[in-house]
Amino acid sequence: MATFDYDTEVRFSSAAPGYWSSLDVSPAQWADYRWQLKNRVQSLERIEEHLELSAEERSGVLLTGTKLASAVTPHYFNLIEADNPDCPVRRQIIPRVEETFEDPREMTDPCGEDSHMPVPGLVHRYPDRVLFLVTDRCASYCRYCTRSRVVSGAGEQQLETQWEAAFEYLENTPKVRDVLLSGGDPLLLSDARLERILSRLRSIKHIQFVRIGSRIPVFLPQRITSDLCDILKKYHPLFISIHCNHPRELTSEVREGLERLADAGIPLGNQSVLLKGVNDSVEVQRALVHKLLLCRVKPYYLYQCDLIKGSAHLRTSIKAGLEIIEGLRGHTTGYAIPQFVIDAPGGGGKIPLNPDYVVRSDERNTLLRNYEGKEFLYPEAQELEWSMM
Numbered sequence: 001m002a003t004f005d006y007d008t009e010v011r012f013s014s015a016a017p018g019y020w021s022s023l024d025v026s027p028a029q030w031a032d033y034r035w036q037l038k039n040r041v042q043s044l045e046r047i048e049e050h051l052e053l054s055a056e057e058r059s060g061v062l063l064t065g066t067k068l069a070s071a072v073t074p075h076y077f078n079l080i081e082a083d084n085p086d087c088p089v090r091r092q093i094i095p096r097v098e099e100t101f102e103d104p105r106e107m108t109d110p111c112g113e114d115s116h117m118p119v120p121g122l123v124h125r126y127p128d129r130v131l132f133l134v135t136d137r138c139a140s141y142c143r144y145c146t147r148s149r150v151v152s153g154a155g156e157q158q159l160e161t162q163w164e165a166a167f168e169y170l171e172n173t174p175k176v177r178d179v180l181l182s183g184g185d186p187l188l189l190s191d192a193r194l195e196r197i198l199s200r201l202r203s204i205k206h207i208q209f210v211r212i213g214s215r216i217p218v219f220l221p222q223r224i225t226s227d228l229c230d231i232l233k234k235y236h237p238l239f240i241s242i243h244c245n246h247p248r249e250l251t252s253e254v255r256e257g258l259e260r261l262a263d264a265g266i267p268l269g270n271q272s273v274l275l276k277g278v279n280d281s282v283e284v285q286r287a288l289v290h291k292l293l294l295c296r297v298k299p300y301y302l303y304q305c306d307l308i309k310g311s312a313h314l315r316t317s318i319k320a321g322l323e324i325i326e327g328l329r330g331h332t333t334g335y336a337i338p339q340f341v342i343d344a345p346g347g348g349g350k351i352p353l354n355p356d357y358v359v360r361s362d363e364r365n366t367l368l369r370n371y372e373g374k375e376f377l378y379p380e381a382q383e384l385e386w387s388m389m
């Protein structure tokens, strides 16, 4: 693998027009999200106009279309390094033949969502919050998609969100105080549709908190228009969780889009997935989390890769994630450190995993180690014997 240079990676730059430089594309077209969507790279022919594929990738493109469609926005496609077969962007977005490999431990619904839906399209797993699947489409398709059973429309299942029943469930379930819009990518919906969903949710008194999970700021930053921000900011408190895995994904266009969201008063978090050959080292993660803070995004979760079918080539050991957290904690800004989690196979929800800093503990003392490996004793509170005057 090529050496990773921190100073280069934390710098913001634009890759545009990149592979499109010899084509007749104006800056105004490039900056128009509709042009980006219309010109997504979706077929083998289109990919090969720009990139030389390996045999594994070529078969991947040809064989995975019935599992998860392939599509990449020109903006994101430009981040692929033509001459690097191990490019961390390439591994996330160009299908590989390994996606067709069968592993009996892998699943089509690894987080057990379908069995936790009181209404189709609404996952209610935790007591006070729900996951609302509002579309099955994304701007580009991550090859490790945990919801590939319904996302992109190419797989066996279809997302059949029951809109009216879902809103009625929310209206009639006062313990739900937090609604997470996801999909697919909610920011791919039109401004008008998003506004209808948000205003309906906001009409429900017990819903305190609304958030949107979206990879649009990374795949299609052109979609973060000032019109969109004007709509979103009417529905505060509204948070957005973006999904960024590698510092290279944070281009100058992405930073500008994130700044527009932050300026609209939207707190931003990042959910990244730990992926082999993409971001499974402390040095890549350190550059990623620093660059996120520069974009006013708080690293929120680092996910152990779900046991989704065909993802073995992208999964790391759990230990790799723990070592990354240990390599960050204490060594850098606390705000920069995500919580490492596993979404439990079969539907147990997110389980936090942390390096163990307790060396040993008894009733009287706890021996701790710090980030440098030095040990410190913390005495437990003792029952004090009061002598009253």
Ligand SMILES: *Cc1c(COP(=O)(O)O)cnc(C)c1O
Pocket (backbone or CB within 6 Å): 123, 124, 125, 126, 129, 130, 131, 180, 350
């Ligand atoms: C991740 C998730 C949530 C939100 O969990 P937080 O820990 O609050 O971010 C809610 N519902 C489902 C089904 C989820 O998978």
